[in-house]
Amino acid sequence: MSATIEVPIDSNYVIEVKGIVKGFPGVRALDHVDFGLRRGELRGLVGKNGAGKSTLVNVLTGVYPADAGEILVQGRLVTNWDTTTATRHGIQCVHQHVQLVPPLTIAENIFCGDLPTSRSRLVDWDRVYREADTRLRQLGLQIDVRRKVEGLTVAERQIIEIAKALFAEAQVIVLDEATAPLPKNEVQMLFSFVRQQRARGVAFVYISHYLEEIFALCDTVTVMRDGRNIADRQVSDLTQPELIRLISGTQLDTFTRQRPAEAGQPVLAINQLERQGAYSSVDLVLRRGEIIGLTGLEGSGKDALARALFGLEPLGDGDVRLDGKAYHAQDPRDALDQGVAYLPRDRHGYGIIGIRPVRENVTLPILRRLRTALGLIAGKRERHVVGEYIDKLRIKTPTQEQPVEYLSGGNQQKVVFAKLSSTNPKVLLLDEPTQGVDVQAKLEILKIVDQLAHEGSAVIVIAEDIRELLDISDRIIVMFEGKIVHEFEVGDPGTTVERILSAVEGTPVNA
Amino acid sequence: MKIDRSRAIQFLLDNLVWILLLLTLLAFSLLTPRFLTVGNLTNILVHSTVLGIMVIGQSFTLLTGNFDLSAESTLGLAAIIGAFLLVPAGEPNFGAGLQLSPLLVVPIMFAVGLAVGWINGLFITRLKMNNFIVTLAMLIILRGLTMVITEGRTITGLPETFKALGAASMGVVPISIVVVGLAFLAASLVTRSTRFGRDLYAVGGNRNAALASGINPDRRIRHVYLISGLLAAFAGWIMLGRLGVGATRMGEGMIFEIQAAAVIGGISLFGGRGTMVGALGGVLLLSTIDSGLNLLRVSGFAINMIRGLIILFAMLIDAQKARYRAPVANSTYVTPAVRQTS
Numbered sequence: 135m136s137a138t139i140e141v142p143i144d145s146n147y148v149i150e151v152k153g154i155v156k157g158f159p160g161v162r163a164l165d166h167v168d169f170g171l172r173r174g175e176l177r178g179l180v181g182k183n184g185a186g187k188s189t190l191v192n193v194l195t196g197v198y199p200a201d202a203g204e205i206l207v208q209g210r211l212v213t214n215w216d217t218t219t220a221t222r223h224g225i226q227c228v229h230q231h232v233q234l235v236p237p238l239t240i241a242e243n244i245f246c247g248d249l250p251t252s253r254s255r256l257v258d259w260d261r262v263y264r265e266a267d268t269r270l271r272q273l274g275l276q277i278d279v280r281r282k283v284e285g286l287t288v289a290e291r292q293i294i295e296i297a298k299a300l301f302a303e304a305q306v307i308v309l310d311e312a313t314a315p316l317p318k319n320e321v322q323m324l325f326s327f328v329r330q331q332r333a334r335g336v337a338f339v340y341i342s343h344y345l346e347e348i349f350a351l352c353d354t355v356t357v358m359r360d361g362r363n364i365a366d367r368q369v370s371d372l373t374q375p376e377l378i379r380l381i382s383g384t385q386l387d388t389f390t391r392q393r394p395a396e397a398g399q400p401v402l403a404i405n406q407l408e409r410q411g412a413y414s415s416v417d418l419v420l421r422r423g424e425i426i427g428l429t430g431l432e433g434s435g436k437d438a439l440a441r442a443l444f445g446l447e448p449l450g451d452g453d454v455r456l457d458g459k460a461y462h463a464q465d466p467r468d469a470l471d472q473g474v475a476y477l478p479r480d481r482h483g484y485g486i487i488g489i490r491p492v493r494e495n496v497t498l499p500i501l502r503r504l505r506t507a508l509g510l511i512a513g514k515r516e517r518h519v520v521g522e523y524i525d526k527l528r529i530k531t532p533t534q535e536q537p538v539e540y541l542s543g544g545n546q547q548k549v550v551f552a553k554l555s556s557t558n559p560k561v562l563l564l565d566e567p568t569q570g571v572d573v574q575a576k577l578e579i580l581k582i583v584d585q586l587a588h589e590g591s592a593v594i595v596i597a598e599d600i601r602e603l604l605d606i607s608d609r610i611i612v613m614f615e616g617k618i619v620h621e622f623e624v625g626d627p628g629t630t631v632e633r634i635l636s637a638v639e640g641t642p643v644n645a
Numbered sequence: 646m647k648i649d650r651s652r653a654i655q656f657l658l659d660n661l662v663w664i665l666l667l668l669t670l671l672a673f674s675l676l677t678p679r680f681l682t683v684g685n686l687t688n689i690l691v692h693s694t695v696l697g698i699m700v701i702g703q704s705f706t707l708l709t710g711n712f713d714l715s716a717e718s719t720l721g722l723a724a725i726i727g728a729f730l731l732v733p734a735g736e737p738n739f740g741a742g743l744q745l746s747p748l749l750v751v752p753i754m755f756a757v758g759l760a761v762g763w764i765n766g767l768f769i770t771r772l773k774m775n776n777f778i779v780t781l782a783m784l785i786i787l788r789g790l791t792m793v794i795t796e797g798r799t800i801t802g803l804p805e806t807f808k809a810l811g812a813a814s815m816g817v818v819p820i821s822i823v824v825v826g827l828a829f830l831a832a833s834l835v836t837r838s839t840r841f842g843r844d845l846y847a848v849g850g851n852r853n854a855a856l857a858s859g860i861n862p863d864r865r866i867r868h869v870y871l872i873s874g875l876l877a878a879f880a881g882w883i884m885l886g887r888l889g890v891g892a893t894r895m896g897e898g899m900i901f902e903i904q905a906a907a908v909i910g911g912i913s914l915f916g917g918r919g920t921m922v923g924a925l926g927g928v929l930l931l932s933t934i935d936s937g938l939n940l941l942r943v944s945g946f947a948i949n950m951i952r953g954l955i956i957l958f959a960m961l962i963d964a965q966k967a968r969y970r971a972p973v974a975n976s977t978y979v980t981p982a983v984r985q986t987s
Contacts, residue, residue, distance in 0.1 A: 159652055467859040476857065484857045487850035489917050498847055498858040503841035510838040553858065
């Protein structure tokens with residue numbers, strides 16, 4: 135085991151906090167936390183959901199006042215720390231949920247609140263676009279700044295947001311799970327960009343559940359658990375299993391998928407499916423008990439295919455059969471009734487109803503089955519069903535009546551899983567099922583997926599994390615520009631991360 | 646365990662309407678001896694009936710995150726069409742001269758309410774128009790239509806059988822109070838314990854998630870506008886009975902009171918939150934304040950001002966609720982008591 139970094143108590147910390155305590159109703163979110171950042175440092179901040187990472191960031195950026203503790207900037211104590219003070223001292227945060235104004239152009243968003251004006255006090259639009267373009271180019275980004283943000287993909291929006299934070303002379307930038315929703319190729323772009331800025335003395339705090347990214351990007355890492363800073367380490371002194379152990383506090387079991395002994399009956403058969411601008415000549419057979427991994431870049435057609443099968447988008451032309459019968463879903467209800475369930479990528483947008491209790495979220499698609507003769511919902515039976523799922527999926531919630539938004543990300547996702555499984559689906563379409571959940575929850579979710587397959591569902595897992603797909607699936611199918619370009623059998627010697635990645639990028643994979 | 650300040654505040658905010666109602670009752674009882682009498686309390690309930698029915702209808706739309714500003718005009722139009730068809734033409738009744746039976750007129754009034762709701766729903770869901778603007782336009786159009794029908798005159802001579810709902814009593818208890826009480830009971834049951842009710846909360850809470858859970862949000866929104874229209878027509882019937890005549894301005898300006906009652910009662914303007922029982926509390930509170938101020942001989946102008954203040958107060962409460970919820974919602978970790986799993 136490596137020693138903690140020697141911490142010289144001097145002013146070469148850009149920002150340092152000492153003995154920070156912060157409590158919320160029923161929890162002590164931060165328990166005497168010390169945390170310091172040097173100029174140009176790339177610091178990873180990891181921990182399970184609820185370990186205190188977000189709270190620490192919120193204290194650093196002045197969103198929450200600390201109950202106790204000191205905040206020092208360049209070695210000098212600063213009192214009355216709030217968002218204004220934090221910004222003045224160059225502390226900026228890029229949040230997981232992008233905060234841009236969708237109907238405005240990229241350029242307007244970049245200059246939001248500070249549009250350059252001409253001498254006549256009117257907005258100098260020429261300059262707005264020219265400067266926005268120049269600034270973005272300096273960051274290595276080539277994008278039409280006159281485009282409206284609402285027309286951008288989530289990935290593009292996130293990049294603009296990060297760029298915007300960098301324009302505002304920041305000393306410390308917190309990237310709050312910034313790469314979670316970004317596709318692989320753009321993650322690389324972000325990382326090289328971050329390194330470039332660091333060379334100029336900007337310090338970064340990088341919060342992520344993707345530990346590979348911590349190892350790829352950061353110099354040092356802070357591990358939080360139960361509201362405490364339990365380790366500040368050099369990344370080079372750590373291995374990934376060691377880091378996982380620090381995060382969870384216990385030895386984590388690993389997950390290996392138990393493939394079914396024999397191939398099940400075909401459940402879903404897709405033949406020459408095509409939709410203009412989304413996908414074409416898609417052939418796919420999905421068997422009972424099987425888990426197929428589906429991957430590809432943004433816009434490769436993988437998400438569109440899942441959404442179309444679930445009736446959220448038009449399916450297009452071609453032959454799709456479910457248990458031998460022609461299949462087509464008018465809308466999600468239609469899909470659910472025929473036995474096709476879908477876990478959306480965007481949990482907050484399409485997955486949970488945050489303000490409603492766990493109980494109502496779980497039973498939403500099956501209320502028809504829970505009705506008594508009078509048409510009322512059988513309360514006792516409903517609570518029983520929900521209770522079973524809470525136990526089975528180990529959903530951590532104080533009661534069934536807890537609004538889902540108060541649960542951790544992993545538990546929110548489990549609520550969505552409970553909702554899907556309650557419909558007893560024949561086909562499960564899971565779009566990025568482990569996005570935004572911590573290491574421990576990720577493992578539990580993979581186990582749930584495996585279990586559902588063993589119970590007889592045929593599963594398609596859509597993910598960009600190849601390692602995760604290798605863990606969970608039996609076959610991995612790669613889509614590129616709307617077509618299936620390669621299929622990998624998991625367990626074959628030729629099925630390697632590198633080969634799958636090159637298929638994802640669209641380079642031909644030799645046999 | 647030590648008392649948790651923010652949870653206590655949350656509890657107070659959630660049940661504020663009943664606390665306020667108690668305080669108001671207490672205050673008026675001390676201020677005037679004429680307040681706490683059986684007669685006056687019954688009077689308050691009777692005054693609550695029309696507002697109550699309207700608040701039920703509005704709450705249905707609000708739960709899905711939609712307004713129905715046209716409700717008061719729907720009330721007026723249905724009532725006037727009803728009155729118009731019931732009484733003779735010319736002086737002094739100013740009816741259509743058809744003198745239809747109430748057994749026919751009541752269904753026609755309901756059909757008017759449903760038609761308005763259907764049109765609102767059509768514009769909002771099929772044509773994707775903004776609910777606020779659609780119902781605002783409808784509010785103005787329907788009031789105008791009502792005036793066109795009556796030419797500004799008051800329709801009189803309504804049959805007693807028709808007026809019974811709003812005017813008659815069963816023994817000492819006015820029929821309307823019983824009916825509206827039952828309506829709240831039914832609305833509460835529907836919202837709490839039926840699939841339809843759950844769907845409404847889901848649509849208001851997160852429309853896309855509701856869609857992905859197999860609910861057709863647009864269909865549910867069309868349904869709540871039908872309900873709102875139907876209930877507005879029903880309220881129109883009660884009001885005709887109470888007033889005894891059909892006036893062009895029936896229901897005019899009521900929408901503010903409706904919204905205020907719903908919001909004070911805990912129905913969120915953003916959808917997905919609130920209960921019918923809470924909404925009932927809001928109705929009773931507003932009626933009590935109105936009645937108390939009247940007994941204290943506060944001038945009508947001042948009462949109007951006070952109503953405005955009440956609406957402001959309702960919004961203040963709504964905003965505070967959001968504030969006290971926020972810190973918990975922002976922190977991602979809150980699992981105070983982990984459920985034991987075997």
